[in-house]
Amino acid sequence: MTQPAKNPAENAVEIVEVGPRDGYQGIGPFIATERKIELLGRLVAAGLRRIEIGSFVSATALPQMRDTPDILAACKQFPDLEPQVLVPSERRGRDAVAAGARRLVFVLSVSEAHNRNNVRRAPEESADEYRRLLQAIPDDVAIRLDLATAFDCPFEGRxxxxxxxxxxxxxxxxxPDAEICLCDTTGRADPDHVGRLFSEAPSRFPEVKAWALHAHDTYGLGLANVHAAYREGVRIFDASFAGLGGCPFAPGATGNVATEDLVWMFERMGVATGVDLAALVSVARDGAALPGGLAGGRVRDALSAGSAACAVT
Known part of the structure; x- marks a missing residue:
């Protein structure tokens, strides 16, 4: 892809907040629905507009997600919010649309081992599920395709x-007009790998107009990988407030790159995010304190320490 233009509007990024789905799904103690809605409202107030509010999946497999229909219904109280929900099959996609979802994220894995561990079928079978889902849903439902283990697999390696x-x-x-997100499910991708794939894929598939990156920070390379994708022209990035997360089906994987870290980096680069960092850090502190949560990121603690030092001075 060509290097980013100097026009600030063209350099602006869209951050997709995935904490209410990816960040919560591995937490054992159930987070009260009212608490989830309160945190969601604060994320919207901080300027985050597209938020992955949950997933339509088996309540047995991911009990934390069992109230996703209730969260989706509550989204109506936030006019600026553009909610999206993750679905792994045609059936779950139908359920989501019936519940009022108008933006779906269909997920499948490149790795057969991970896809079978995640949804109990081969990637080719998931591709058939995706085709059936596309045929089943109304034309006004937006679709994003999340390609998990696009860089690395916990079972198969690179x-x-x-x-x-x-x-x-x-x-x-x-x-061809679906948004496509390449996911570093394990956090083991490196900037060279990310840069090469985001150079090659758009060249091979010029009909795709929107590419995104879902980066985890397991080995501390989340921001570096985001920056590598940005240099290749990617402008849509997933992140999780407080760095919450970790894939239940990817042993050892920690959370997504922290939303506050992403905002800090881009704002320092002069790249607009539309997010109020102070308001975001406030809700991220509360997110990091959720019982059973695994928080990550650096900016939240750095800004808190800086504020304390100023207060003492």
């Missing part, structure tokens, strides 16, 4: 770029 591109070839043909 994923060859050719393998990711081969699956993309099949999936892009099904819906």
């Amino acid at each position: 994923i060859p770029e050719a393998k990711t591109l081969a699956l993309l070839k099949r999936l892009v043909a099904l819906k």
Whole structure:
């Protein structure tokens, strides 16, 4: 892809807040629905507009997500919010649309081992599920495709770029105008790998107009990988407030890159995010304190320490 233009409007990024889904799903103690809605409202007030509010999945597999229909219904009280929900199958996608969802995220893995561990089927079978879902939902429902283990798999190791591109070839043909997000599920991707894949994929599939990156920070490279994708022209990035998260089906993976860290980096670069960092840090502090949560990130603590030092001075 060509390097980013100097026009600030073209350099602006969209941050997709995924904490209420990716951040919560691995937490054992159930977070009260009212608490989830309160935190959601504060994230919206901080300027986050597109938020992944939950997933339509088996309540047995992910009990934390059992109130997603209730959270989705509550989104009506936030006019500026654009909620999206994750679905792994045609059936769950139908359920989400019936509940009022108008933006779906369909997820499947490049790695067969991870896909079978996650949704009990091969990637090719998930691709067929995706095709059936596209045929089943109304045209006014927006679709995003999350390609998990696009860089690395907890079971198979590093994923060859050719393998990711081969699956993309099949999936892009099904819906060329879908937003496509490449996911570093384990947090083991490196900036060179991210840069190469985000250079090659848009060149191979110019019909795709919106690419995104879902980065985890397991090995401390989350921000570096985001920056590598940004240099290749990517402008949509997932992040989780307080760095909450970790894939239940990727042993050892920690949370997404922290939303506050992402905002801090981009604002320091002169790249607009539309997010009020002070308001975000306030809700991130409360998110980090959720019982059973695994928080990450650096900016939240750094700003808190700075404020304390100023108060003492």
